[in-house]
Amino acid sequence: MDNVPSTDADQQKQGTIVVSRAPDGGRDQFRRYKVFIDDTQVGLIGRGRTLRFDLPAGPHRLQLKIAWCSSPTLTAMVEPGEPTSFRCAPGGEPSEAVSAVTVGAADYIALQQTDESVEALRAPRDGTARFQLATAVGFLAGCLALIGAWIWH
Numbered sequence: 001m002d003n004v005p006s007t008d009a010d011q012q013k014q015g016t017i018v019v020s021r022a023p024d025g026g027r028d029q030f031r032r033y034k035v036f037i038d039d040t041q042v043g044l045i046g047r048g049r050t051l052r053f054d055l056p057a058g059p060h061r062l063q064l065k066i067a068w069c070s071s072p073t074l075t076a077m078v079e080p081g082e083p084t085s086f087r088c089a090p091g092g093e094p095s096e097a098v099s100a101v102t103v104g105a106a107d108y109i110a111l112q113q114t115d116e117s118v119e120a121l122r123a124p125r126d127g128t129a130r131f132q133l134a135t136a137v138g139f140l141a142g143c144l145a146l147i148g149a150w151i152w153h
Contacts, residue, residue, distance in 0.1 A: 015078035022089035023048035033064040069108030
């Protein structure tokens, strides 16, 4: 069959899966998760990023993986013309890291369906987080200034 351009009717039978990764979380902050839809890798998602996948309407299996660890497999019911949103983040507490990569490897990544829009997931940092970041940068700059003064003399 020749290449047939898609029609509006074809596009109305499509929906979107939106996967957003939390911008916070210390574990895996420099690593990307592999995104699998229906057992096929369709992308990589980094911290604070959002990916969109246009798919035929109907049920699809969604799972995220990193090394030998993964999220639970969720069934995404894709509705025509509608986004189905998911949020992912490192699962569990940092103190549970050893058990997370062994007995908890299938729950290493937290994945949940959400009704929040993608814009809501990208909310700016609150005042406390900004203050802590500014304090850390100020401390580092002060240390560098002291080291520079010590070397100069």
